[in-house]
Amino acid sequence: MRSYGQYCALAKALDVVGDRWTLLIIRELLLRGPSRYTDLRNGLPGIATNLLADRLRELERAEIVAREDAPPPVASTLFRLTPRGEGLRPVLDELGRWGVPYMTEGPAPRDEFRSRWLAWPAEAFLVDGEPAQPPVAIEVRAGDDEPMVIETRAGSVESHPGRAGHPDAVLTGTPHAILGLLSGRFDLARARALGLEYEGDPRVLRRFRHGAPADTAKAAAGTSASR
Amino acid sequence: MRSYGQYCALAKALDVVGDRWTLLIIRELLLRGPSRYTDLRNGLPGIATNLLADRLRELERAEIVAREDAPPPVASTLFRLTPRGEGLRPVLDELGRWGVPYMTEGPAPRDEFRSRWLAWPAEAFLVDGEPAQPPVAIEVRAGDDEPMVIETRAGSVESHPGRAGHPDAVLTGTPHAILGLLSGRFDLARARALGLEYEGDPRVLRRFRHGAPADTAKAAAGTSASR
């Protein structure tokens, strides 16, 4: 991207990650860990393939992304974030938090959705409301044939793709209904009215509460400037 | 801007503020408060005037910026941030913090600089290292004829344009030397070797230390999603 030509930390940051699609590519790499080109493309509906290749090259030059050749069993190229790239997590957290109000009305007519995107709000915004109780796991099916597991883990909430062995609850429905229910904007009755199917004990939902975001990453991100 | 078409809070946020120059316009409004068009243009060297007008219109539609006609004495149009726009402060804080390493090598050959940009790193990254002592004020002259005052205030650090009545120290030099000295990367000898002139008691510098950023704005920014 063309530089803003301003001696300002914000402008310098935008010189590097201000291009279109760049921060969304970082999002995918944060959500998925080391990823193949094709998987990135799949998690970024709407991106042109040449643009993805261009951005990955630029991010590699900026030492935000590293390319590694996976070991023989897979024998494919993997893209992963460097520590500098991981340092963008607090930026995406804050920007995503600011964008939450734009989600409450539900998706626009042509909006795409990927279940993996649920992992970010779950881990960034939810905490285990009853840490002393045994852990629970819920399975979420949001329509793209890739179920997600959201579970309490030592007081916090974690999420990963896949099926749960013995889920305490299973949620099936639109992203809008699922997000509304988990965020506490909808109660179960309201979510059901929006088409959500809920199997399991409703009390499981009480385990997932809003909490202060995990700020541990923030303190670590400011170290490079202190001598 | 063209929408990413993804039902994801981060993508929705970038739909609104992801355009080129937009976040830098927010920076200026955060630094200056309500501003006239010409002052914004001056704080954004390199922007095309039609782009500034376009962005201000879009930001007004998005209810991030409000336009108000100033009272008779000035009789000019003012642009100011709405609460929604103010909510972007944590985003800029994190992005700027991430961009700090790109500042340590000094400005690029054609980089522009404005003294007001010093206010952000001063207030976001510095704290008063000796809050029990009487307050101090330093005056900084970074070459654009608009001196800044940086002072301790009840344990924290504040900054505003103008001259100090009785400054405890006066710093004159390049932005690179001043930033390096205040951030602790350079000691006074090193900063002087880079051309910085320092008048006053060097011990005043010890009052300005790195500290945890003021996180009060963060807690307030996440309220709209909790019922």
Add this chain to the structure above:
DNA sequence: CCGCATCCGGGGCGATACTG
């Protein structure tokens, strides 16, 4: 199939000139 490269049309952006 994976990881791109090439080509092309359209629009966002940059620079300058001009105006109420």
Add this chain to the structure above:
DNA sequence: CAGTATCGCCCCGGATGCGG
């Protein structure tokens, strides 16, 4: 002072091709 008008360019989007 606060913009609008104009014009060229390059970034972006979409499609297709292609070597490993």
